[in-house]
Amino acid sequence: MRKVLGVTAMCLVISLTQAATYTVTNTKDSGPGSLRWAIGEANVGLDDTIEFDIPTSDPGYDDSLGVWRIWPDSSLPTLTDSGTYINGWTQTTNQGDLNPYGPEIIICGDSLNLEETPDSINGLSIVSSYCKITCLTVCGFPKDGILINEDLVPPDSAPATRNVVLGCYIGTGPLGEIAHPNGGGVNIFGGWTNVIGGPDSTQRNLISGNNGAGIRIDGDSNIVINNYIGCNRQGSGSLGNDYHGINIFHSATPGQGSYYGRSIANKIGGCSADSGNVIVANEGIGIVVYGLGAPDNRVMGNWIGTNPDFDPGLGNKGKAGIHLHWIEGNYVGDTVPGAGNVIVSNSGAGILLWKTGNNVIRGNWIGTDPDTSLLLGNGEDGIRIDYATWDTPCDSNRIERNSIWYNGRDGVRIESKDSSGFIFHNTIGPSNFIWNNDSNGVLIKGYSHEDSATCGNTITKNSITNNGLKGIELDSMGNWEIEAPEIETVSWSPNDSMMVEGTALPFARVEVFTDPAEEGKWPHCFTTADEDGDWIFVTDSLIGTYVTATTTDTFGNTSEFSDTFPNPRPGIEEEPPIVADREGFLQIHPNPSQHGAVIFYELPKAGKISLAIYDASGRLVRLLVNGIETAGRHRINWSGKDETGREVTPGVYFCRLETDGQSVIRKLILIE
Known part of the structure; x- marks a missing residue:
């Protein structure tokens, strides 16, 4: 008898927890057919779906825009059961595409009873896993439009993981043209492996116009792809969030649930053409990665400060396009096709590094487009490393294979702003193209002429030319202001090879360049000075009007470019076209x-x-x-x-x- 009752009870539990569908049929705040009712019902069982089929006769229908507005009086129920799917696309399926410019369903916080603590009211909140929210406009809430919160997960419950947000407008009106702000856009607090956006244009979220950050992440392995953040629905007009576009932040404080992460391995963008985010016009920084540790985050294939059409006036207004602060082991771009970020037209630096080490900045376009034909410089430096302390140095960062053009100050600037600031063993190169910046190509500046911990920074195998001041400038004991090599002769040998000879620091590495003026447009091979500092370099040819060289000592300090030496056989750098060339020829x-x-x-x-x-x-x-x-x-x-x-x-x-x-x-x- 006990076994029979047990089996009966088990069957009853299974039947009660089978997936169900609840349909929202009106815009009322409560009662059967309301969104509040549907969420409450879905919280009873797993894997439930909430659909929409609200008629045009409903009082919440706005026939001028083709949308239905739901005005909650208080916080909507939090999604507490796993697998709940709020499917806003079903309103279009059931009633027709009455708003071709965006979602038909609007959840609006303008009518909230603010006797509740105002900063606690979100549009939709998730504390469970495998939930999905699609095709809704969420606007006017005092806190976040959508919150995925691990911190509120009860002990021994499933974590806030693998939730998905697709095709939503968060912080704008239903047409995606004007701001209707929430306190913040999407906030992932402690959750992991959540996905914001998708590869199809219908899965793209528009996260703009909010009073805080567009997206805030304090969690691991989350993915943000193909979203518009800070612009209108077309990706063109300015509609910035009032703080950063994306803020990855490690609070270093474990939540009450099961989250004990470090904001590790989040992915912003990707390598395919349909995975990069457009992050523009925000009042703060485009993307911030901040917090003690926070390694292995990847920022790839994004448009930061512009869109794929390079429309003007979309730069982010904070101190940088991307800011890495107090972290280590992160990646901005890559040489895999499609992985490089376009970082242009931002008010501050293109990329800013503070108190951070072992990061890789690779394969990006900073200040120009991928064809290097447009002048889209960031307002300050292309890349800047300028804040460190003795216990949190800026060290061992690698800057390689980037195109750094047309920026308002230096192409790359490494500067200590404190006597205790240790900025050392960073590597610029190989294969950066640092051209046409307003000040120096590369500036390495210590804190004072008496002493500097800004040292051991290596500049190697780059193309540096046509910058406003010097190609490489060492100041205030930056890189200990080591001496540049001296070129003594450039000559042709009887076997038709070119020899470059000179002196440098003993045992130093010497790199030889050619340039139309005084920098290093074309890098050639390197050689090593002997114990007396003598060196010789032999090659088949050197194209360029002048020959220059740099020294890198055994500690890794690289010098400025040497004085120029005329090339006796400069060759032709690029033959001018004989035909009347035109675009695309x-x-x-x-x-x-x-x-x-x-x-x-x-x-x-x-x-x-x-x-x-x-x-x-x-x-x-x-x-x-x-x-x-x-x-x-x-x-x-x-x-x-x-x-x-x-x-x-x-x-x-x-x-x-x-x-x-x-x-x-x-x-x-x-x-x-």
């Missing part, structure tokens, strides 16, 4: 590149053409096309190999298109 992508490139060319009429790759000395590397081609656009892949099938070495190459007795040339740079 001959393009190379990507450029710079690691492994060959795709070459696009357009012919106004059919005819015989030749398309070939040459090295810097004018020798043929690979003949790609030699024959009759039709009029129109064409493309061809170059694998980075010569005529014999061997990989060519990194360096400067030229792509030459000849047709009808005329030619056009484009420079192609292969990097390591």
